[in-house]
Amino acid sequence: MDTNPSKQPVYLGTDSGATTSKTGGVWADGTIISHELRQSRTNAASGTQAVVAGWVEGLEGFLADNGLAWDQVSGVGLAIPGPYQSYGVLERTANLPREFEGWNFHADYSAAIARRAGRDIPLVVGNDGNYGGVAEASRVRGDRHVGVLFLAPGSGLGTAYIDPRGLPLDGDTLAGMEAGHLPAPVHLLDAPVLRCGCGRDWGCIEAYTTISGLPQLLAHFLPKHPGHELAASDLPEKEKVLSLRTRAQHGDPLALEIFDFQARALGLHAAVLTMALDTAYVVIGGGLLDPEATTPEFRERYLGAIKAAAMPYLFPPQRRTMEFVPATLGDLSQAIGAALVALYSERPA
Numbered sequence: 001m002d003t004n005p006s007k008q009p010v011y012l013g014t015d016s017g018a019t020t021s022k023t024g025g026v027w028a029d030g031t032i033i034s035h036e037l038r039q040s041r042t043n044a045a046s047g048t049q050a051v052v053a054g055w056v057e058g059l060e061g062f063l064a065d066n067g068l069a070w071d072q073v074s075g076v077g078l079a080i081p082g083p084y085q086s087y088g089v090l091e092r093t094a095n096l097p098r099e100f101e102g103w104n105f106h107a108d109y110s111a112a113i114a115r116r117a118g119r120d121i122p123l124v125v126g127n128d129g130n131y132g133g134v135a136e137a138s139r140v141r142g143d144r145h146v147g148v149l150f151l152a153p154g155s156g157l158g159t160a161y162i163d164p165r166g167l168p169l170d171g172d173t174l175a176g177m178e179a180g181h182l183p184a185p186v187h188l189l190d191a192p193v194l195r196c197g198c199g200r201d202w203g204c205i206e207a208y209t210t211i212s213g214l215p216q217l218l219a220h221f222l223p224k225h226p227g228h229e230l231a232a233s234d235l236p237e238k239e240k241v242l243s244l245r246t247r248a249q250h251g252d253p254l255a256l257e258i259f260d261f262q263a264r265a266l267g268l269h270a271a272v273l274t275m276a277l278d279t280a281y282v283v284i285g286g287g288l289l290d291p292e293a294t295t296p297e298f299r300e301r302y303l304g305a306i307k308a309a310a311m312p313y314l315f316p317p318q319r320r321t322m323e324f325v326p327a328t329l330g331d332l333s334q335a336i337g338a339a340l341v342a343l344y345s346e347r348p349a
Contacts, residue, residue: 038065053112060116076109148161148282150283184205209265
């Protein structure tokens, strides 16, 4: 490969959030161009064309920031939350205006890129969680052609399966690996069936492992700690829940019990998914493993509890070889994953 950055082909990725869009990129060998993302406002309130203009502005800004030019761009990827009506066409989504339903964002973004670059550039689009998994998978497996399971508990449970080619399982209706809404093994967790925002009544694992379920888990565990200050607190429920992570860093028994429970639930879910997917790695992301938000002791405890819960349910060869590792890319993952999918999609199957 030519080592002159001004001549190397590049692949760019856009991570479109509800309020902020981020742009990153990779070289043709898959290495990250810069760990500094270009950020711009999504401007969803101003309509779809304003959103597209912001995405293009992000691409141009990233190129300028890194001394690159449009004639080097060989592909672009876009990570955007679903659901989708079809490839590149948005279904009704919670975080964007209702009038965005039915928007063919693939066609509009492709046309805008072509106008700015003066030529057609291949564009791939997909679920932001899947694309985040692509980036994390590329980091952990190196040159190994193996599968990776990615689980990222946050406000909801992001899940992805990345195949040995480096590509995510999208599914026939682009709803593949929405595994946060599979049922939890409540009999093993000794817990009630928790409500989930999706409306399913079978106890979605997302409610047992993420922020969305913390109010119900707090209500479940608090009676076991009658002298706890939250038992008599007049704080709004949201503030009580959001205080738990900080409390856990200071050894609060209630908070630690809740997060130990979430880790066990996530470990059991990892075992269920591994029965179907048989991956070499399980990568755990999310804020509970964020070095800037949690202590090393807490992260070690949380990841260890996930692994300990999963291990008894794995096949013997999996117990000997499977690795449970923390995610490392943080906010970079979805933009870099989008760029990598653009790169991998050009390679022969």
